Amino acid sequence: MTNTLRILYHYWRSRRLTRRWTNRAELERWQERKIRRHLKWVRRRSTFYRQWWDGRHDADWRHFPMIDKGIMMEQFDELNTVGLSRAQAQDIALEAERTRDFEPQLNGVTIGLSSGTSGNRGLFLVSPQEQDAWTGTVLAKLLPGGLREPHRIAFFLRANSNLYESVSKGKLKFRYFDLTVPMEQHLAVLEQERPDIWVAPASLLRLLADAAHGGRLTVKPWRMISVAEVLDPLDRQRIEHAFQQQVHQVYQCTEGFLGATCEHGTLHLNEDLVHIDREYIDEQKRRFVPIITDFSRRAQPIVRYRLNDILTLAERPCACGSPFTAVERIEGRCDDILYIRQLDEEEQDWQEYEQQEQESLLVPLFPDLVTRAVISASPEIEHYQVIQYDSDRLEILYRLSGEESRAAVEAQIRERLKQLCTGLDGVMPAIRFGEYTFEPGPVKLRRVERRWKPDGDRGLV
Template identity: 55%
Template sequence: MERVAVLYRYWLTRRRSRKWTDRESLERWQDKRVRSHLKRVRRESPFYRELWGDRDDASWRELPVIDKAAMMEHFDTLNTVGVKREKAFATALEAERTRDFTPTIGKVTIGLSSGTTGSRGLFLVSREERLAWAGAVLAKVLPGSIADEHRIAFFLRADSNLYETVGGGRLQFKFYDLLDPLALHLARLRKMKPTLLVAPPSMLRVLAEAQRSGKLRLNPAKIVSVAEALDPLDRAYIEETFGQRLHQVYQCTEGFLGSTCAHGTIHINEDIVCVQKEYIDRDLRKFVPIVTDFSRRTQPIVRYRLNDVLTERETPCPCGSPFLAIESIEGRCDDLFYFPATDGDGWVRVFPDFITRAILAASADITAYRVVQHAPDRLCVYLDVPEPYRPKARDWVKAELARLCERLGCRMPDVEFKDETFMTGNRKLRRVERRFAFEPDPELVR
């Protein structure tokens, strides 16, 4: 029955993609869907019911805006299935520590965001939503038809029941844990020969280097960048290496927000979500998205302000889709760290997301952080922690970093701690940053 549900959502998504030829008809359809969705949310979510009061659903575009802080603060009354924040966090953190991502709470899948903004977010997905998500993703991302044979290699920091849903039948799905050694990944890829390769751009860059050096001979039908901001230099390197266009998926805790069309343009998935634009600079077409996802009931996302900065495409996409076209997704550019190998032979490449996870797993009291690598053996960790918890938080961060280094087989660097205070300025904030030039011999990097 699950496969039937996925296939139905796949068919419905493909059908809808040809349904609208203009913005007006799309927006009229969205308005009806949102109004209907809000009626259910009012009944099932105490938080939204109180927040909205007696405001008219027809004026949903003016409802109060929430953000991650509000969602996490009111998590227990915002979700509609009675899942408590404390239990959800415990379940998600245990899954990350053990690398066993199968546990659920009842029939609800629990996930934990990567904490790009310095704090962790939880997401809840019901069985029905999980199946609908799988069908929509396959419809928008899969090369060719779902009836064809596909071998999907998916690299991410954490697996999930959500992702495993896409497998079955002629779809072979393999999760690649980013914490595993590169040599293991290369061996598995050589054996699998994926037709669809999905990974963060930092990993795609590593795989492209392996392809150029002859350690890989992959010829996937499609390559998709996920989870990190895609730097133009990385894009060019990856595309040149594999001889094809690099596609993107825009997804976060708040939903499956966008994907690229055949022309490589990112389109917001407006058959799933509505995006209102809060312009930062209208002349430059830069805005912050306010998202209303009218497909999720377990953890409703209504008028939710993201921290991302998007740049709207200046001219219509040649594909002709009326869905909002995005020129670029602004975000932190991830830096790779390099630590000396424990055995003294070469270097261990440490992905920024590993550092982020270690910091955020250390203490729930950390409200902001930055980690700067000044040398292979020296880190500076900036933490924003309330005074009573500061000494313990620093100890826990150091312990988490030590565990990470032990797992990866690299030497623990010297760590200096400083207090962090968020300041706006003209320099882009990077939570994880390497501040020294370093280009090790690829043969000496693990």
């Protein structure tokens, strides 16, 4: 059961903390105190972490061994502090997805299941206290104008949760839209109820933008918030043009509420809730993998947790003046970095290349580079998806909005990708083109997707 006073406390606290720090150094000193206090509590309550950190002092927490989703799921029973087993939690979460009834809890704890687009579904646990804290914090960060004005929130997600339902408080009315339901039904409900805040995956917001452009949707939101998927530059442009307003973002996953956009539209990490170290994978281009220490969650502690996401650090501080780290964009997952073969200066012809195939190094091709190469090929590209099946084979699916020749568009895409590969000293893969057919729904859209695993015997540059 939610506690309204506790929600209001965390709403007030989040707004106050946002204005508390005048510089980065103050924020980091405050984080250090919060983290050390949190670690002492976790050591006492979590058998896994007590053993995982054995012989290490809390002051050295930045050097604690990392965990990831695999370790968290494997050690689920010993890691969580509310006495739930993985089998119990998974049974409840799977039954909720089967029946589409997301209200059941276990010992008052909300249980959720991630979408598992990488093939490894994660369980998350949220205590009643954490649920109230999450609700108050989300409202503070996403409704900066306060709670005095009434709002009707439309929440489009694969699965509902008590966590999301808790947003429905006072003047705020929440309506869950199940992504497994046909979209025409959703359009009818939107027209009838006319919610003014839309929270949805980017692919769904894009579909609503297309419906508005086609005259099938007349209602317009006061605010749009993209969640669950990477907000692709092409989708952002089309959505903002259709509704004549900025798309805001929430960066949240199984591991926590990690970021939200400010009024300037810049995505900031929620460093009043989490500490995020950066494992750079391309420091020159400011790309890094986040390593999370969440000092606000206790039911399922997240300490030194390596995510699989690729974030790009903003080149300069945001004009809003926040000391929280500004992120230029969430680029995708490490699993979706494409890899092409490195060009050998001694290669003279294709036959010699084939003989040296097994000795080739692989060069990373980041999703953002691929995205920009494709969408810059023609202004008539309205949808696309790039799938890599091995280092020599790409499939590019796309849809055009006009009458431009597909042959001309494909020639431009090839040329841009060739320039990209050449600049990286890589071998251009063979490309097969096709028609884009993805429809938004329970499966997340991945604009750039790698469906093969590089051979461990080859090196990665």
